[in-house]
Amino acid sequence: MAEYGAIINGVRDSLTDDWRFIENVFKLLQNADTFCADPNQWDRQKIVHFMQPDELKKLINLSVNEEEQCTRLEIEQLCQQVIQYSVKTSHGRFHNQLFGQLDPYGLAGALLTEALNTSSYTFEVAPVFSLIETEIISTVCRLAGYTQGDGIFAPGGSASNMYGLVLARYKRAPNVKSTGMFGMRPLVLFTSEDSHYSMKKAAHWLGIGADNCVAIRTNDNGQMLLSDLEAQIKAAQERGCEPFFINATAGTTVLGAFDDFTGIAKLAAQYDLWLHVDACLGGAALLAYKHSSLLTGLQKANSFAWNPHKTLGVPLQCSLFLTRESDLLARCNSIEVNYLFQQDKFYDVSYDTGNKSVQCGRKIDAFKFWLMLKARGYGTFGHLVDHAIDMSRLLEQKLRERTDRFRLVQDTHEYSNVCFWYIPKFMRVPKNEENEQWWTRLFTVAPKVKQQMAYSGTLMVGYTPLSSRGLGNFFRMVLTCFPVLKTEELDFILDEIERLGEMCVY
Ligand SMILES: *Cc1c(COP(=O)(O)O)cnc(C)c1O
Numbered sequence: 376m377a378e379y380g381a382i383i384n385g386v387r388d389s390l391t392d393d394w395r396f397i398e399n400v401f402k403l404l405q406n407a408d409t410f411c412a413d414p415n416q417w418d419r420q421k422i423v424h425f426m427q428p429d430e431l432k433k434l435i436n437l438s439v440n441e442e443e444q445c446t447r448l449e450i451e452q453l454c455q456q457v458i459q460y461s462v463k464t465s466h467g468r469f470h471n472q473l474f475g476q477l478d479p480y481g482l483a484g485a486l487l488t489e490a491l492n493t494s495s496y497t498f499e500v501a502p503v504f505s506l507i508e509t510e511i512i513s514t515v516c517r518l519a520g521y522t523q524g525d526g527i528f529a530p531g532g533s534a535s536n537m538y539g540l541v542l543a544r545y546k547r548a549p550n551v552k553s554t555g556m557f558g559m560r561p562l563v564l565f566t567s568e569d570s571h572y573s574m575k576k577a578a579h580w581l582g583i584g585a586d587n588c589v590a591i592r593t594n595d596n597g598q599m600l601l602s603d604l605e606a607q608i609k610a611a612q613e614r615g616c617e618p619f620f621i622n623a624t625a626g627t628t629v630l631g632a633f634d635d636f637t638g639i640a641k642l643a644a645q646y647d648l649w650l651h652v653d654a655c656l657g658g659a660a661l662l663a664y665k666h667s668s669l670l671t672g673l674q675k676a677n678s679f680a681w682n683p684h685k686t687l688g689v690p691l692q693c694s695l696f697l698t699r700e701s702d703l704l705a706r707c708n709s710i711e712v713n714y715l716f717q718q719d720k721f722y723d724v725s726y727d728t729g730n731k732s733v734q735c736g737r738k739i740d741a742f743k744f745w746l747m748l749k750a751r752g753y754g755t756f757g758h759l760v761d762h763a764i765d766m767s768r769l770l771e772q773k774l775r776e777r778t779d780r781f782r783l784v785q786d787t788h789e790y791s792n793v794c795f796w797y798i799p800k801f802m803r804v805p806k807n808e809e810n811e812q813w814w815t816r817l818f819t820v821a822p823k824v825k826q827q828m829a830y831s832g833t834l835m836v837g838y839t840p841l842s843s844r845g846l847g848n849f850f851r852m853v854l855t856c857f858p859v860l861k862t863e864e865l866d867f868i869l870d871e872i873e874r875l876g877e878m879c880v881y
Contacts, residue, residue: 399451407458411466421832422466467858471835473656475855478688480750484743485690495737496729498722505726508741515697518661520674525704526697527731528740532655533573535680535696540577543620543649545707556582563587563611564620567599568843569627571653597632608646620649626657629841629851631792636672652679657790659686662757666764683744687756688857693740704731759856767791767854770865779803784849791854797876818847827875834871
């Protein structure tokens, strides 16, 4: 290895040129169809060049070594390869997750915060961003019907849901903060069988225990059954446990179902339980006009979680935890930290939001969202959310029109989710021949079509089983604000599934 001093000097001397390298990366991104913004180009641009892990390992020089140094040209080539073999989630035909294309203003905001590279803990190091976070939180509280309220940006919906549990537990038993849960009766929480798995994980992480996360049955629409909820609350009491928390869902992950918040809030009040709403997916309906009634009763919840990085197209990640309690978050989470949250500062320390957080360093997730709202106004997003939901109703209708080739999992959905099966040619038989064997076989179709999707790179739609109903694999398509789709695009999606579906070996 070269001499220590020479290396230090070498790094110092090349830094100016190293910084210039950023410009090359911007050019690469633009040239490589990363954003795929123009629908006229979608036929030409691939969403993914799929490679199996072993092939990809051979293709890209992955190993990092003590002494090997790539030249700038080689670094540029590596970046190019990474872009080439990554999934272009901003391609308008990427419908694989609950998020879709980015809002370009969101990306602009994300680039800016990455470049400024600061942390959301104090006003001192993030003056503008602290004010922006406060502004977003008070706006969302107002939209949710919280007259007072507080909140925090968290690293994803799973974490936001966990905030709800920690706050509820603190409210019930403040001593847990200092002395832990020793000697307490087991705390029990309730969430529907169709709800997100993060509740169970949170119960494990918080020492409540996954078994104390009780699954409540759902009705045919995927909504929590109030009768079962009440029965399970009573059963937990009879076991000598302490019910403390109900999680309702606004937009379940598979079916997009919205629980009956008003009915659940009544039960929560009756049994003195904290009501949290996991609105990670469906929180975007807060902005909607036509579909705003989906969230009726949300204001009665003690807290909720919302991921603007899903339906709205804020770059990952952007997740909010909101509560109607005005200073519980700070009391619950703050700890005396003399090197960071000094109380004798030269400015109003109420803007040091970091002490409400479980994190120390915290990415600036508010700014990209704020920039999008500044650029379009939140009313525009309301219409875009309505449009996404309307388009998914239209997709249902188109699926019904192709009734010999597609089958809806349920007749209609509440949100922008649409769940359906593709029926390949050889399986199109009279209804009375659709026996158990036929269904079992139908459940194997989606993974095969998915493989064709990956290899052709023309379309990506996710698939999933739904064990609460005993259903095997079906496609789950979730529409988002971006891309702003036209009707013809829905026809393309169904045509393409049919085309790929006939290329499979069954
Ligand atoms: C996506 C989702 C989550 C998890 O959010 P992450 O940001 O992925 O952690 C939780 N609940 C629901 C209903 C979701 O759709």
